[in-house]
Amino acid sequence: MKTGRTLILLIIPAIIMTACESGPRVQMAPGFDQTPTPIKAQANMMGTPVPTRVPPTPTIEPLTLDNQVYTIPSLTLSFYPPQRWDLLTESDGYVKFSRPDGAAWFEGAVESSGYTLSDEAYTKYVNNLLGSLYGSTKEYQLLDREVLLDRIIVTSSFMKGDQQWYAMDFFLQRDRAVYALSFQAHELAWNSYKDKFSQIIDRVRTQTGYLKDDLVYVFRKPYQAPGGAFELYMPLGWELVRDEEAFPDGVVETISSPDGEANIDIIVLDATQRLIDADIGQISIGILKERISKDLRVLADDVLLDGRIRVDWQVDKTGEGGYTFFWLNGNDLIILTYRHTSDHKGLYQDLLFNIGDSLNFPELVTE
DSSP states (O other), X not given: OOOOOOBTBOOOTTSOOOBOOOOOOOOOOTTOOSOOOOOOOOBOOOOSOOOXXXXXXXXXXXXXXXSSOEEXXXXXXEEOOBTTOEEEEEOSSEEEEEOTTSSEEEEEEEEEOXXXXXXXXXXXXXXXXXXXXXXXXXXXXXXXEEXXXXXXXXXXXXXXXXXXXXXXXXXXXXXXXXXXXXXXEEHHHHHHHXXXXXXXXXXXXXOGGGOOGGGBTOOEEEEEOGGGSOEEEEETTSEEEEESSSOTTEEEEEEEOTTSSEEEEEEEEEHHHHTSSSOHHHHHHHHHHHHTOTTOEEEEEXXXXXXXXXXXXXXXXXXXXXXXXXXXXXXXXXXXXXXXXXXXXXXXXXXHHHHHTTOBOTTOOOO
16 A cells, blocks of 8 residues: 655754653763753654844853763663753754854654654654755755765754754664764854764664653654645655645645554535435445455444544555544535555554544535
């Protein structure tokens, strides 16, 4: 069924839904005169670079790494942070440090892919993540990409407001864990700091044995269906493809896992003509069989309180399975399908349910 910065996780507070631990837990570097105010529990967000107020000519002091290792609360990632930088956010899967004036910062993140991805799927994951985080960034340029035996390192530039910034993003896969470190610096600080950033990367420690199941594709961004019929949160490392040619009276969008084993299909069609001689169930089941398999077998169906119809289905020959919702939103027929192959079925069943729980209807119109 293969249809289907910074961290690249550029993780700026702007895109992800994952709860933080209260903190800080970091051991402060020499030179701190007082303990900063504890960080309150907050939601972590990952997103594209946003304008940051930075002095026009920041004073660039030498960057010195702490001699005490920092470890995130989940114990899965450790590194030596810069001295005298502020710890802004930390959780089981994410941490962010920043210079006090905001002229440079870096973050670390870890999430689970559920199992070890193939080289092809892992490359897609990284590319999808880059697209999610930099796709709308102003004047983004890829400056360098190194694919080494155990890591991928991407260097890029972009604009924040009217100021030039640079980033170094580091990716590492260990078993079912994907680690990412991202460094951003104002152009006046970049040349002074980039070598130290590389030193942090070279001394990173990973402990995948502590990885929890609740970190499976935990970094997500909001997705809005065509026409604004509904919203949900999709993983940053998954791909979104739009097909405007599949149906002359509508559009199809597919959200796919890096390995192609799990998809979310969104079909939005003009219902005014389609429902003249057929009901919504006939139309929707017919489209499912056309797109998935003529051997698709309906296992169960139900009418929900909000008017949506749910159908659970399976294709016996291939083992592919899933469930579909269809409903009317004004003159639009919406068909929303969560589907997975038989490979890693347990992983993707639970994950798709989790993603489905983020569904909301800001402009749902029922008739």
